[in-house]
Amino acid sequence: MASPARRLGENAPGEFFVDDSCIDCDLCRGLAPEVVARDEGKGQSVVRRQPGTGEERARAAAALVSCPTASIGAAAPAGATAGAAGRGVARLALDTLPLEIAPDLYFCGFAARVSFGATAWLIRRPAGNVLVDSPRAAAPLIDRIEKLGGVRTLFLTHGDDVADHAQWRRRCGCERVLHRGDCDADTAGVERVLEGTAPLRLAEDLVAIPVPGHTRGSAALLWRDTYLFTGDHLAGNGEGRLEAWFDYCWCSWADQIRSMERLLDQEFTWVLPGHGRSYRASSAATMRMEVARVIAAMKRETVGVSG
Ligand code: SF4
Known part of the structure; x- marks a missing residue:
């Protein structure tokens, strides 16, 4: 739990705050940008202003439970106990997550520290x-996802973001998919292993696209x-x-540049990353x-270094 005693002085006065355990993963700032911002001096998130609407408060609550280091807190209002206030915020967060951002597409929240707060x-x-x-x-997230139909496939984009994959497998019986280049002792038992660099159709509406570079077995x-x-x-x-x-x-x-070039063969208008922000274009073109x-920017970055 975030500690009021460690509340950063740069937070705006009021209910929500960030304490000094923030690892600057950026997740809360993407989820609640009106409320949370980066303090450049600290290199950490702070509450720049308290939520002003119900929607902003719901997103701040979702950020609170999603923070991988439990660095976001909510102070009890006058007259309320800390426990009751905490339960109220948690309830609000659970009513908000997973958050549907497009038809049938959800931001899960509940980020793991081991994956540095990846989405x-x-x-x-x-x-x-x-x-x-x-x-x-987290049990509340698993329950909510089971109500949405559970998980049939757990697609792991790369080895950094596998977090609690084994628990999801145990609880939901999902087939885990990971490229061989990123399989290690922890993930050696995944059910489906991708190979090579050619795109592979997993279903009529799903294509796995190996994109080595960031890691050897990265896949989109x-x-x-x-x-x-x-x-x-x-x-984004x-x-x-x-x-x-x-x-x-x-x-x-160099591999990451080649992988990026292969993406030019694909049609898509949204980019949904693990870290960083989502990005939407007006058309595939x-x-x-x-x-x-x-x-082009990546190639300029290559000048003077060997990839
Ligand atoms: S989600 Fe938590 S760790 Fe990540 S930037 Fe926000 S407060 Fe910091």
Whole structure:
């Protein structure tokens, strides 16, 4: 639980606050941007203003339970006990999560510290739901997802974001999918192992696209030729652009550029990453131009270094 005694002085006065255990993962700022912002001096999140609407308060509550380090707190209002206030905020968060951001597409919240607060996504589909990357296997989230139809497939974009995959498998009986390049002792038992770099159709509406580079076994998932789940391969920057991160490329920048070039063959208008912000283009052609811009920027970054 966030500690009032460790509340950062930069927080706006009032109910919600961030304490000094924040690891700057950015998840809360994407979820509740009106309420939470980055304090550049601290390199941590702070509450820049208290929620002003019911929607803002619901998102702040969702950020509170989603924070991977439990760094967000809610102070009890005058006359209320801390326990009762905490239960009220938790109830509000559970009424909010998973958060539907497009028809049948949900932001899960409940991020895991081991994946540095990576976002997991739920796709609801008649042929069986897909969980993209692993949120914390928190009982309230599992219950909510089971009410939405459970999880048939757990698609793991790369080895950094597998978190509680084994618990999801045990609880939901889902088939886990991971590229061989990122299988290790923890994930050696996954049910379906992707190979090579060629896209693989998993179902009529689902295509796995290996995108080695960030890690050796990174893979994206394309749903309905519209939504591309990218792990840490490609992300929005929150300022209307896509980007790839040279400083967080763990395997090969040259491979990541080649993987990005192969994405030009695909049709999609949304990018839904593990870290970073979601990004939406007005058309597949516009998205292609933006990806091409990222590729050019990546190649400039290569100058002077070997990928
Ligand atoms: S979600 Fe938690 S750890 Fe991540 S930036 Fe927000 S307060 Fe910090």
